Amino acid sequence: MLSEKMEAALNKQLNNELYSAYLYLSMSAYSTSIGLKGFAQWFLVQYQEETVHAMKFYKYILDQGSQVKLMAIAQPMTEFKSPLDMFEKTLQHEKFITQCINDLVDFALAEKDQATEIFLQWFVTEQIEEEGNDHEIIGKLKLVGDQGPALLMLDRELATRVFKPPAATAKD
Ligand code: OFO
Numbered sequence: 488m489l490s491e492k493m494e495a496a497l498n499k500q501l502n503n504e505l506y507s508a509y510l511y512l513s514m515s516a517y518s519t520s521i522g523l524k525g526f527a528q529w530f531l532v533q534y535q536e537e538t539v540h541a542m543k544f545y546k547y548i549l550d551q552g553s554q555v556k557l558m559a560i561a562q563p564m565t566e567f568k569s570p571l572d573m574f575e576k577t578l579q580h581e582k583f584i585t586q587c588i589n590d591l592v593d594f595a596l597a598e599k600d601q602a603t604e605i606f607l608q609w610f611v612t613e614q615i616e617e618e619g620n621d622h623e624i625i626g627k628l629k630l631v632g633d634q635g636p637a638l639l640m641l642d643r644e645l646a647t648r649v650f651k652p653p654a655a656t657a658k659d
Contacts, residue, residue, distance in 0.1 A: 525646030
């Protein structure tokens, strides 16, 4: 059982993860509209991963006998200056999410809520990967610039990203 405050904090993070999914779906649509199908695929996979993150919070809250309280999802941005701008905004958003996760860990420790602290460890590790991916692509975009054949090569590389659904456990 979660404390009331922890239930509220985890529901807030569930909403943050759904917003992340929405943001990356918007970036995927924008990428398609400017002819970058590989970027669109990369962000579509990112959207799918964020829905997995959201569902981890959803399941954990319910497993703890607490209540899932879905909230309105904010409207994401729909226009971007360039592919580099999109990835800089992605990194900025992921830094915000990392801070939210770190704050949740601090809160779980303060509440002596060991189960939630252990649950959150997966997200602590995941955020390192999330930010790492963005740094790598931003680095490449700075090298190739925002147009020309090199950008199309990067588009082809990003097109290879595939969504790997999380493995089901015996309990699921
Ligand atoms: Fe859920 O990691 Fe991105 O936002």
